[in-house]
């Protein structure tokens with residue numbers, strides 16, 4: 001069973017979490033964003049078969065959304081961290097399955 005380390009609560013079973021999809025950074029708000037960039041943001045996913053950064057929500061715990069770097073082939077989680085606007089990692093965890 002896959003276990004994740006919540007940046008607040010520590011390692012828990014995935015039954016406590018909700019998968020939120022791959023990280024898909026929003027284009028910088030501007031009237032100059034091309035339609036193709038918005039379409040890519042809203043509808044297109046990379047669906048990587050390998051290492052991917054994805055959103056997870058700790059629904060049965062502290063209620064935060066956080067990021068997970070996971071290899072989708074092996075389910076090995078390299079690290080988890082709380083999202084920050086500037087990209088800095090405030091709390092980071094890592095574990096082996």
Ligand SMILES: [Zn+2]
Nearest residue numbers: 006009061062
């Ligand atoms: Zn938590």
